[in-house]
Amino acid sequence: MNGAGRPRPQGGIDLLAWIFMRVSGVVLLFMVLVHLAIMHIINNIEVINYHFVAERYATPFWRTYDVVMLWLAFIHGLNGVRVMIDDYVSSRGWRVLSLASLYVLGFVFLVLGSLVVLTFNPAHPF
């Protein structure tokens, strides 16, 4: 059957959000386990210092790894809060306010985090 003459279905964002939550959840499970293993089991707090991070970030692999993990985890969490606001904040004013502050804060922290990881330069310590 073709969809000719029928209104386009709405609410595609919720479908995408639903898939994203599942995919990011599975990917994060493995990424976070690897992250925990390297930072807390294989290496301990005495080994991890500025030099350790600089060495790690000399390769693009770990930078990419950390940025991907940051984005996935952050958007996964943001979407979780968005869904809770959707469920429990029914008054329009509070809803707009809470969603707006969520998106603004989310954007700021996401940009800040990405800047730190991507612009880190061991040759120019702060």
Added chain:
Amino acid sequence: MQVTLKIRRFNSEKDSEPWWGEYKFEAEPTDRLLDALNHVKWYLDGTLTYRRSCAHGVCGSDAMLINGHNGLACKLLLKNLGNKITVEPMRGLRVVKDLLVDMESFFDKYKAIKPYLITESPEPEQERLQSIEDREKFDDTTKCILCGACTTSCPSFWANSEYLGPAAIVNAHRFIFDSRDEGKEERLAVLNAAEGVWRCRTIFNCVEACPRGINVTRAIGEVKKALLFRRP
């Protein structure tokens, strides 16, 4: 056995707050909860109000919150409920009187998913045939009796009364997966909207509540998958 029925009473025309009525009487362990409610209404307090019709678990009229779980009063025996039984109206719907809630919005949502056969192709000369395998795909969801136990046990519905709720989705599933039906796209469009199937958080309360043993969360999952893999 001696039973104590603790019933949450409320008359929307008189009371400002709900109150608890306690009724003690002698009953058979094999009596159903509905028999106990009838006993209260017929011999102890005639003002008690509740819905019942067939009294055999088919019409879906007497769903209520029993000892904290949704169920049909006509399908539960007193011996399985204990000596002290708490009965409340289903949650999330407006209480009209005592255990009787306003089901209007519940049925509006049922109507929204178009619970009838939709066809476009020309009528065949005989019946629209269906294989046993195709019938099996929606067998579980044909069992729904629209009692409301699932929808009123759903925290997503309590939080947002605009959510279609499990019962409506189950009945949409019954037609979406019916090989004879051609209204799949129309129904999926309703379920894909903001108050549709994505409000389900997979809490499984509906599965526990369903007196017909329908695997509601599975049906909702199948609708989500149908939306995911559908070709526009």
